[in-house]
Amino acid sequence: MRPQAAIASKVFIQRDYTSGTMCQFQTKLPSELEARIDKQQFEETVRTLNNLYAEAEKLGSQSFIEGCLACLTAYTVFLCMETHYEKVLKKIAKFIQEQNDKIYAPRGLLLTDPIERGLRVIEVTIFEDRSLTR
């Protein structure tokens, strides 16, 4: 039995439903992360994520045209192109990757893309700081 890697715990940022069913996450910094990351930084990350999700679900002219076009072509058009939502999800994935590389990894944290948790939570994995335990 090998001793495990350095995962100490996980924190879950829950959804914020105050603006309805739109996908938004709570921006409050959980207490477990207070020691690890700056409050402003974290809120900035979550706010950007929220904006991206809002963009994905926006009822704009673009989504309207896309919807009509899809209906007329019996949704076969999506065999060739991605939906607007999927495009934004890719943007979000890239954003999270950047954030992890630049900000969270050096602090021993890891953000999981919410889409992998069914857009329920942002899972933040806290890695043990072995420099302290040794």
Added chain:
Amino acid sequence: MHLGVSESMRECEYSQISTRSSTPMETPYKKKTPKRRKWESFPGRNKFYCDGRIMMAKQTGVFYLTLVLILATCGLFFTFDCPFLALQLTPIIPVIGGVLFLFVLGSLLRTSFSDPGVLPRATPDEAADLERQIDVANGSTGYRPPPRTKEVVINGQTVKLKYCFTCKIFRPPRASHCSLCDNCVERFDHHCPWVGNCVGRRNYRFFYMFILSLSFLTIFIFAFVITHIILRSHHSGFLNALKDSPASVLEVVVCFFSVWSIVGLSGFHTYLISSNQTTNEDIKGSWSSKRGKDNYNPYSYGNIFTNCCAALCGPLPPSLIDRRGFIQSDAPQMAPPTNGITMYGATQSQQSHMAATTPLLQQQTSEPVILTASPENGILSGRTALSLGGPCTSLPLGQPTPPTSTPSLSCHEVVDMLPIHTHTHSHAHTHPHPHNHTHPLQDPMAHHHFLTPEEVPSPPGMLPCGSPMGHSPTVQAGFYNPASQDSLHEDSVRGLVKLSSV
């Protein structure tokens, strides 16, 4: 001895973990097992076809009846009535009929086969975290956990979010748990047996298109079959006309009965769309003014046009359950690659979303939880189960940090009930109401506000990465071996026994 760990632990902990270590400890035979797709271990009661591309409810008998009725009636129409009508009136009639028929069929299949907006169940980590927060909110007052609800104010209306015991999540607003499919569905409208699927956020527009076009088709066929009979009876008398085309009689009967129901249903759903309500909400009268003077629908955009646009032409969210992705059951050493996100674009699934291997872990955790009868392991079982339920049985039974005893002990009385809850729910699968989980142990309503994270006791250091996050492309080797499930459970039991002695 640590795998792939170097001396410089102070910085870049994270990149240490991302090293992809080959794990010789995994039994060799596991790598040869065929990869299973996630739909094969989906926890809901759905049926999948075409290797996960098609998703339907369990009972599909009525759907086939719908198909047969539509196909038979249209078939009879095109065979017996259209030749006469095309000659006597205009050939455009069969063309329009054909277009309508194709549209009806297309929207029916699209409604029936697509994911209505199923919410994937919580990973064991999430469930444990929520349970912990709820237990702390309850405190140790009493041993019967009150019903779990959370209140939120949306657009000035107070909406209660209910906790789903099966899926272990707080349901988003407008979501509901379908008892027939055993899934929580976003913006749940209703479960339609005619369509053989739930109608929810992702397929409501197809459903509406289906009933609308079916109304037109039914009226169309009805009208033209009557026209056909009338025209024939000009030539040869009424009874002879009926004798000459007996199929028309059948069509008239089918259409006559369908028209009332289908057109009525279309009208009803048009009303729902224009007021941005779901069938569920309308039936329960959630936003009716009869409930109170200030009761209004917080989701409505205010005007009919916007509501219609939102329901029918809004962006189509992707499926949250990754049906065709492969089950990644990697060890914690297989920690995520540098981006920390599973390969969004790199999976082989069409949807390209790697929902966590929730189905896998959910299956496995349900049993270990039941096995623990002792209250001490109430909380721990939820977490250790995830670690042991993972295929890597080498998981940390010897975690350096023992669980902090105090918080766990204080939650005994409440936690005591938890395994029983899950037991009842995983095995009973009986939901008296589609929308409520009447739980035998529920107390009368108590409102809980969530404690801020500061008040929650620090979690014991027992959350290894059992829920696989990392899905580096090279780690596609199937570590998940269905054949070794039993041995995994045995390990789980042994592990739990070990823990209880900690």
